[in-house]
Amino acid sequence: MSRTAVNRTLLGLVGLVLLAGGALLLAGGLDLNRRWHLGLPADWTVLQPHHAVLDAADRTRWRADSWWWPVLFAALGVVAVLALWWLLAQLRRGATGQVTVPDTADVPVRLRGDALARAVADDAEQIPGVARVRVRLLGRPKRPRARIALLLEPGAAPGPVLRALSDGPLARARESTGLARLPAEARVRVAPGPVERVR
Structure with a gap:
């Protein structure tokens, strides 16, 4: 598979995941599952308009642990560097086929x-x-x-x-x-x- 095909496949998969996540959040915020009878599971927190995606216990579970913030920032930094590298790779023109x-x-x-x-x-x-x-x-x-x-x-x-x-x-x-x-x-x-x- 060529680099162009791999890039398009990965971009398509990332786009689908982001689109699906955004559609779920939008459906939950506007209560579309109940109003439009979409048939999605009613117990999904993300589909309940007055509930946060993560409850207080999930948001604060590891905050007191000393490893939490370094790991969180390191993971976000790796994601940011990989995203920037990928963007620059798309902008760089390689050999024309x-x-x-x-x-x-x-x-x-x-x-x-x-x-x-x-x-x-x-x-x-x-x-x-x-x-x-x-x-x-x-x-x-x-x-x-x-x-x-x-x-x-x-x-x-x-x-x-x-x-x-x-x-x-x-x-x-x-x-x-x-x-x-x-x-x-x-x-x-x-x-x-x-x-x-x-x-």
Whole structure:
């Protein structure tokens, strides 16, 4: 199962649980079970309009114990950190699985993102001075961007290689897919030399 499917499944389950809990609290607060004859168990505290969800004994059961407040705050902190991590994971754009080809017929055409990335990498490895290339396509299907890792042969100059990359493989990828733009970020390493990041 892909990360997108897992995220959607988890979000759906969390949403259903929150929706069911909110509906029960609303039904209890408005006394809808009695007025609309919903058939829910009448002895559920949450469905009784004048009763708290937790009675006084439940609310104060562990308050005098020394471990209660540290455990409570630690659990709430873990939940908050996990929720924040999950939110940031959704906002961070990973590799795109497909690239949408614009201006096609009534049926939209989509290319596999990894296939296009391999084609760009194979094409770029034909540039003189290039030893190895890795390409990843990131972003949205309609607006992908390329992240390229170039390993140059000893003594190769990055400038001419980057110009050839822009005018050759990247330009051909734009033309073949019909994309108006294909922004690219290249990380260049000249063997045996330090890593230089060029935008």
